[in-house]
Amino acid sequence: MERVFGRPLVTQEQMRTRIRELGKQISADYAGKDLVLVGVLKGAYAFYADLARAIRIPIHIDFIVVSSYGAKTKTSGKVKLVTDLTESIKGKDVLLVEDIVDSGLTVQYLLKTFAKKKPRSLKVCTLLSKPDRRQVTVQVDYEGFKIPNHYVVGYGLDYQQQYRNLPYLAVLDLADEET
Numbered sequence: 001m002e003r004v005f006g007r008p009l010v011t012q013e014q015m016r017t018r019i020r021e022l023g024k025q026i027s028a029d030y031a032g033k034d035l036v037l038v039g040v041l042k043g044a045y046a047f048y049a050d051l052a053r054a055i056r057i058p059i060h061i062d063f064i065v066v067s068s069y070g071a072k073t074k075t076s077g078k079v080k081l082v083t084d085l086t087e088s089i090k091g092k093d094v095l096l097v098e099d100i101v102d103s104g105l106t107v108q109y110l111l112k113t114f115a116k117k118k119p120r121s122l123k124v125c126t127l128l129s130k131p132d133r134r135q136v137t138v139q140v141d142y143e144g145f146k147i148p149n150h151y152v153v154g155y156g157l158d159y160q161q162q163y164r165n166l167p168y169l170a171v172l173d174l175a176d177e178e179t
C-alpha cells in the first residue's frame with residue numbers, strides 16, 4: 001500500500017546547508033588532530049556520506065552497527081552491538097556520527113563502550129535530536145536540527161527497514177499503526 005507522507009520536515013536544501021556548516025565547524029575544531037569519524041549504522045549512512053565530504057581535513061573512516069528499535073517505533077531499551085569497529089581508536093580523536101538522538105540510550109551505550117577503548121577525545125555529532133523524548137541525559141557536541149516528537153523517516157532513517165533512501169526527512173503517517 002502506498003504510504004502518504006506529509007510535507008518534508010527537513011528539506012534536501014536545508015540538509016545541504018546545515019551539513020556544510022557542520023563540516024566547516026568540525027574541520028576547524030579538529031585541524032591538526034587525528035580524527036576518526038565513526039558512523040553509527042544503519043541510520044547514519046546518508047548523513048555520514050555527506051558530512052564526511054563536507055569535512056576539509058584528513059580523516060579516518062570507520063563504522064559500527066547497533067540496533068535497538070527493531071521493527072518498532074519505540075526503543076526496546078536494549079542496544080544490540082551488531083558489528084564492531086574495524087580499527088583501534090586508542091589515542092585517537094573520535095567523533096561519533098548519528099542520524100538521530102531520541103531516547104539517548106544508543107549514544108549513552110556507545111559513549112560508555114568507546115570510553116573503555118581509551119580514545120584521546122570522544123564527541124558526538126547528530127543530524128537530528130528529539131529533546132522531548134530523552135530518557136537519559138547525553139552529551140551532544142554537534143547537532144544539525146532539533147525536531148519535534150514525531151517518528152521520522154528518510155535520509156537514512158527507516159520504518160521497518162524502508163524509506164531510508166527518501167532524500168528528505170518526513171513524518172511517517174502512522175494513523176493505522178502503533179504511535
Ligand SMILES: O=P(O)(O)OC[C@H]1O[C@H](OP(=O)(O)OP(=O)(O)O)[C@H](O)[C@@H]1O
Pocket residue numbers: 040041042043044066067068069070075098099100101102103104105106107157158
Ligand atoms: O536515542 P535512541 O532512542 O537510542 O535512538 C537513536 C537510534 O535509533 C536508530 O537506530 P535503530 O536502532 O533504529 O537502528 P538503525 O540505525 O539500523 O535504523 C538511530 O539510527 C539511532 O542510532
Ligand SMILES: Nc1nc2[nH]cnc2c(=O)[nH]1
Pocket residue numbers: 069100102103150151152153157158159
Ligand atoms: N526512523 C526513525 N528511527 C528512530 N530512532 C529513534 N527515533 C527515530 C525516529 O524518529 N525515526
